[in-house]
């Protein structure tokens with residue numbers, strides 16, 4: 001019996017809206033998966049912005065498109081690829097220049113408070129909902 005493949009996905013990213021994350025960071029949602037929990041976005045991070053401390057409850061990978069990302073593994077510049085294993089903790093992730101990166105996480109990222117309680121979860125659902133909001137209406 002022949003089964004159909006799922007459809008190809010082509011994201012014309014120039015046509016996607018930048019959605020505000022806050023504190024100088026915006027993103028475009030390229031893909032989310034309810035089946036695997038994967039989400040793929042482009043982050044655009046203004047000079048001087050950064051992500052708060054977080055755990056990767058799913059491995060992550062990125063490709064720097066422009067600028068510099070400074071974090072535990074070192075300074076990633078345009079063209080650099082990084083892989084962030086399941087469970088890693090990033091205390092500080094900063095952008096000393098205007099930067100963009102393609103980022104996929106294979107599960108949630110949990111931002112934590114100083115006492116390690118969770119302040120916010122970034123997962124496929126968060127991005128799927130934001131993507132739907134911005135597709136539905138007017139931005």
Ligand code: ZN
Pocket residue numbers: 054056084090093
């Ligand atoms: Zn991280």
